[in-house]
Amino acid sequence: MSSSPSLNTWSDALSGFTIGGFPLGLIIVAAIPLVFIALYALTYGVYGERKFSAFMQDRLGPMEVGPWGILQTLADILKLLQKEDIVPTVADKFLFVIGPLIMFVGSFLAFAVLPFGPAFIGADLNVGLFYAVGIVALEVVGILASGWGSNNKWALYGAIRSVAQIVSYEIPASIALLCGAMMAGSLSMQHFNVVQSGPYGFMHFFLFRNPIAWLPFIIYFIASLAENNRAPFDIPEAESELVAGFFTEYTGMKFAMFFLAEYGSMFMVSAVLSIVFLGGWASPLPNIGGLALNTMTSGPVWGAIWIILKGFFFIFVQMWLRWTLPRLRVDQLMYLCWKVLTPFAFIAFVLTAVWEIYM
């Protein structure tokens, strides 16, 4: 569903590009998010998180490899590549190997509907948001496969906790996103951005246009933390209780795959949050009189910059929370999901519906 002819021009042109019947353009379209995940996970994800956590704890973080330690992640990757790829003898080999793959694929598939600016999106589905929420749930299968396949009690505990947590938190997350979908009147990811862009910048964002949008916004943010196994909901990995949770037995590149999947979905949920409630690639700067800030900062390139900036901001908030809050207990986690977030998500749902009908 293309809402306006100027949308998706770059990705449409790219996907039409073939060499002798071979759809090279489609592969490039798919490769761009992949390269993006890898680059961002290397730089902002790993190095940034280390530095942020260090600064929050009055430390310096990595300082030895390169100036200010900027080559630390490269050194880590080199180390991971050289590591022996161990498959435990008593592990279920098939599940053990397929687990991290499913997890990464689940996290990566969601990027298909992520608009990197007005001109680029993998697939502008008319059920884009639904697809994004649904396909991320594939990660649960990967987690369970790796946890069960490891044949390790810690891994299995971690996997069970993780599945219970992710499946539970899908409900408040989906209902909160449904509030956004009601406001936009569509599930298409590009449509969310289109209806939230305008000359007054951030005044068009749902978060500022609707007096109750902050409630689903916060609910989805909390639920997305839990879906990503991010602290304070990192009980599936709970390094002080479960060694490393479902990836206890993994080494080398399989372990790196889990990391990549985690950073991939971290960006994905941050991007979904900013698309649904904060305008995605729409510029937050308003046109003030003759100073057309919004018009100046709109367009395909600016759009990509805005959505990445917004995503990075929420990733920063995720890291900030991680280094602030201690881990929840399992029962507290379930209490928060079923007794706090879900009722409030329903309340937000009803209030949004009332607002949308009568306002």
Next chain:
Amino acid sequence: MSEYFSNIKTATTTIATGLTITLRHFINAVKRKGDAGIDDADFFRQVDGLCTLQYPREVMPTPANARYRLYNNIDDCIGCNQCDRACPVECITIETIKVTADDLAICGKTSGGQQKRMWVPVFDIDVAKCMTCGICVSVCPTECLVHTPVADFSEFDVRNMVYHFGNLSKIEAQAKTKKLEEEKAAKAKAAEAAAASGQAPVPKPAPKPAPKPAGDQAGE
């Protein structure tokens, strides 16, 4: 029900408080923590800023009266062997050669004016074994064995942890030993000759002066 909402309120306020604290530390990460020492009044008020010390490049100075690596000023050492005997972990090895009468002037005096009567070809301190208890320092009669404030002296090879303070090379030591033996032999011959001629043997040279009392170091 009221407990339910008060729980949510508590959670919100405490999360907000926690986030403010971490954000303050994050923002303050542009500066370093002050360098007020433990005896300064503001020591516990330095909560803002980075506290990492990048050790090999940045070192917290040790106090001037710190007692770490041993140092022996061999020019003042009289080779009395007391430190060796006092050491609980046996980290000091001393070999001494008596100074012959004609060498006394060459051997010299300590800075305290005491005549040295021993060559000290070997004075090895194994600082890897040393536990810096300070007993050797307190028994040293000439105060030539001291603790220095040098705290960082790690080595890749543990053999490099043995510090040599001896003031004679091996060849010199052999020469001195030979000289001493010759003198002894000469003396024995003289004594023999004296005994043969029926005279009383030559009295031995004055005994080593008694070690100086520990005095001010007794408190250590």
